[in-house]
Every structure is written in structure tokens, then in C-alpha cells.
Amino acid sequence: MKDFESSKILVFGGAGFIGSNFIRHILSEEHPEKLVNFDKLTYSGNPDNLREITSDPAYEFMRDDIADYRAVEATIKKYKPQYIINFAAETHVDRSIHVGARDFIRTNTEGVFNVLEAIKNIGGVKKFVQVSTDEVYGSLDLNSKRKFKEGDELKPNSPYAASKASGDLWCRAYYSTWNTPVVVTRCANNFGAYQYPEKLIPFFILRMLTGQKLPLYGTGENIRDWIHVLDHCQALKLCLLSGRPGDIYNIGAGNEKTNIEMAKMILAHFNKDESHIEFVTDRPGHDLRYGINTDKIRTELGWEPGYNFNIGFSQTIRWYIDNRSWVEKIYNKTDDINAHIKNLNKDKYKN
Ligand code: NAD
Ligand code: TDX
Numbered sequence: 001m002k003d004f005e006s007s008k009i010l011v012f013g014g015a016g017f018i019g020s021n022f023i024r025h026i027l028s029e030e031h032p033e034k035l036v037n038f039d040k041l042t043y044s045g046n047p048d049n050l051r052e053i054t055s056d057p058a059y060e061f062m063r064d065d066i067a068d069y070r071a072v073e074a075t076i077k078k079y080k081p082q083y084i085i086n087f088a089a090e091t092h093v094d095r096s097i098h099v100g101a102r103d104f105i106r107t108n109t110e111g112v113f114n115v116l117e118a119i120k121n122i123g124g125v126k127k128f129v130q131v132s133t134d135e136v137y138g139s140l141d142l143n144s145k146r147k148f149k150e151g152d153e154l155k156p157n158s159p160y161a162a163s164k165a166s167g168d169l170w171c172r173a174y175y176s177t178w179n180t181p182v183v184v185t186r187c188a189n190n191f192g193a194y195q196y197p198e199k200l201i202p203f204f205i206l207r208m209l210t211g212q213k214l215p216l217y218g219t220g221e222n223i224r225d226w227i228h229v230l231d232h233c234q235a236l237k238l239c240l241l242s243g244r245p246g247d248i249y250n251i252g253a254g255n256e257k258t259n260i261e262m263a264k265m266i267l268a269h270f271n272k273d274e275s276h277i278e279f280v281t282d283r284p285g286h287d288l289r290y291g292i293n294t295d296k297i298r299t300e301l302g303w304e305p306g307y308n309f310n311i312g313f314s315q316t317i318r319w320y321i322d323n324r325s326w327v328e329k330i331y332n333k334t335d336d337i338n339a340h341i342k343n344l345n346k347d348k349y350k351n
């Protein structure tokens with residue numbers, strides 16, 4: 001896309017799952033003059049996710065905190081990016097409940113405010129994409145056919161979702177008040193390479209690889225709408241280039257699956273039967289179903305997903321098996337998650 005070729009792009013939170021896939025995609029397909037990755041490297045930010053591109057002369061990494069206004073402002077002043085995209089976030093719903101939500105407010109709400117405020121004060125930015133989530137809409141009934149639309153009311157249920165919804169509202173206010181060229185995207189659940197193994201798919205793969213059972217929350221009937229991370233990245237690129245300032249774009253690929261279905265697909269891949277599923281205490285306030293209507297981005301920006309779900313899913317499982325060293329390097333960081341699961345299930349784990 002011609003516009004990106006001579007441009008500078010500033011990415012917040014590019015060392016995590018979706019951000020690293022996005023950066024790899026942009027550097028290989030678009031050849032911007034400069035791409036700066038501003039990331040705090042929290043537990044889910046991993047420099048190994050971008051190891052092969054660190055020698056690219058267009059790429060620059062800086063370790064900093066989006067919740068620090070002075071750092072955000074100094075970076076925008078220094079690099080004068082035409083395009084900004086924000087992935088930086090605390091992203092784990094369970095942590096927002098069991099560990100606490102303060103960091104979620106700092107990063108997911110104040111961080112977005114800082115970027116908007118710096119763009120307003122400095123100027124020169126053509127487009128800012130705030131990467132949000134379908135979780136801001138709340139929950140759908142399991143048996144309804146309804147899907148979330150861009151104009152729907154925000155009804156976040158988890159502390160994570162509330163912090164993201166607040167970020168979305170700051171974007172709306174800055175567009176209305178200052179004409180800040182911001183686009184908000186709300187995507188469904190992503191799967192693919194480099195996802196931190198606290199999220200359902202890599203967590204279950206890791207449990208299989210280490211001979212452990214798959215803990216399903218509640219009845220396991222909750223539904224999530226899955227999209228391949230590279231389809232999400234393609235949609236984000238279009239929003240950055242052609243998304244209408246002040247607008248919201250839903251992103252999803254129409255792959256609604258119950259968590260049990262997902263668990264069974266993973267078990268089948270490892271030739272294991274359903275006795276390897278363990279039902280554990282449900283997540284408090286667990287949203288029943290996400291399903292997202294994506295007519296707008298398809299009609300207005302001509303986007304459509306390219307990945308077949310079954311093929312993309314099998315390739316994803318293969319990636320975690322083939323990249324065992326990537327997984328093992330962060331495995332010791334996942335003790336807290338395994339302890340959390342054990343705690344949910346403590347009646348069954350009598351040591
Ligand atoms: P992730 O947890 O893998 O990555 C988050 C990144 O943000 C990490 O690199 C981390 O170091 C960085 N970060 C955290 N706090 C920071 C701070 N204060 N300053 C600077 N950097 C900070 O998350 P992800 O799954 O890649 O999600 C990226 C974005 O996409 C998030 O905004 C999330 O809400 C949104 N999203 C994710 C999904 C999904 O299924 N994963 C779906 C829809 C939307
Ligand atoms: O061990 C588990 N057992 C289980 O039943 C885990 C880790 C999850 N689950 C369930 C909870 C959810 O219904 O699987 C579903 C998916 O869980 P997560 O991977 O934690 O994702 P979710 O809560 O749906 O939120 C994700 O999608 C939207 C991301 O974490 C968010 O960052 C994103 O905005």
C-alpha cells in the first residue's frame with residue numbers, strides 16, 4: 001500500500017501476541033520508512049516474538065510505559081509518526097478478576113488517554129487506531145442469533161472489559177471534541193502463533209504437551225467467535241489506512257465455537273479422549289457468548305478473512321509443537337496460572 005512506504009508508524013504494545021504479528025506483517029509487506037515499537041515488556045511482552053526482525057534498519061524498539069504521559073509525548077515528538085496503532089494492554093480477563101484491576105485501568109484506560117492527549121497537543125498524525133475488543137459489548141444469549149453491531153450499547157462485564165470500554169469512550173470524546181483522527185476496532189477472540197499461554201488455545205496446548213488435563217470453566221458451553229490473528233492484522237492495516245476517523249469497526253471471521261468444541265479439537269489433535277477434560281469452578285461474571293457482525297468493515301473497507309478455521313487452527317497447534325523452545329522459555333512464567341487453575345479445582349487436587 002503506497003501510503004505506508006514513506007511513512008513512519010508508531011506501534012504501542014508491539015511485543016505481545018497481536019502486535020508482534022502486526023509488526024512482522026507490516027515490515028514484510030509495506031516497507032515503511034520507520035516502525036517504532038514502544039512496549040513496556042510486561043509478562044506478556046516478549047522480545048523473542050520479534051527476534052528475526054530486530055536487524056531490519058526500519059525497525060526500532062523502545063522499552064517504555066504508555067501510562068507515562070511524558071514518555072508518550074516525547075516519543076511522538078521525536079519520531080513524528082503519521083500513523084499510530086495501540087495494542088498495549090493488560091489483556092487477561094482472569095487476572096483482572098483474581099489479581100486486580102489497577103494495572104488494567106492504568107494501561108487500558110489512562111494509556112489510551114495519554115496517546116489521544118499527545119496527538120492533540122503535538123499534531124501531524126494522520127490516523128490513530130485503538131485496538132479494542134468485542135468484550136466491551138458484554139454478553140449475548142447462548143441460543144440467540146443476535147450478533148454485536150458497532151452501534152450497540154457498551155455493557156462490559158469484566159474489569160478487563162470495563163477498562164477497554166473506557167478507552168473506547170475516550171476515543172469518542174477526543175474525536176467529538178478535538179477531531180482527533182481516531183478509529184476504534186473491536187475484534188473477536190484471536191488465535192495463532194506467539195500467543196501467551198494463559199489464553200485458552202495455547203494454554204490447552206501447553207497442558208497437553210505437559211501431560212495435564214484441560215480445565216473447562218463452568219459447563220464449557222460458553223461460546224467464543226474465533227479469528228486467525230493474521231486476518232485481524234490485515235483488517236487493522238486497512239483501518240489504519242482507510243478507516244473513517246471517529247468510526248468503529250467490528251472485526252471477526254464468524255467462527256463461533258463452544259469451549260468444549262475447542263477442547264475436543266485439541267484433544268483429537270493429541271489423540272486423547274474426553275477423560276482429559278476437567279470441569280472446574282466457573283469464572284465470575286463469565287460472558288456466555290460473543291458473536292460479531294462484520295458487515296461494515298466488509299462493505300466499507302473491502303476486508304474479508306482469508307483463513308479457513310480448521311486449517312488455521314491445525315497450523316496453530318503445529319506451531320506450538322514445533323516452537324517448543326519458545327513455549328519452554330516462558331513456561332516457568334506460567335506457574336501463577338497453573339496455581340490459579342489448581343485453586344479453582346482444589347476439591348479434586350488433594351495433595
Ligand atoms: P498481549 O498481552 O499478548 O500483549 C500486550 C502487549 O502490551 C505486551 O507486549 C505488553 O508488554 C504491552 N504492554 C502492557 N502494558 C503496557 C504499558 N503500560 N506500556 C507499554 N506496553 C505495555 O495482548 P494481545 O492479545 O496481543 O492483545 C493486543 C490488543 O488487542 C489488546 O489491546 C487487546 O485488548 C486487544 N484484543 C485482543 C484479543 C485477543 O484475542 N487476544 C481480541 C480482541 C482485542
Ligand atoms: O483454562 C481455561 N478454561 C476455560 O474454560 C481458560 C484459560 C479459558 N477458558 C474459557 C474462558 C472463555 O470462555 O475459554 C474462553 C476463552 O478464554 P480466554 O482465552 O481467557 O479469552 P477471553 O476471556 O474470551 O478473552 C480474550 O478474548 C478477547 C482475550 O483474553 C481478550 O484480551 C480479548 O479482548
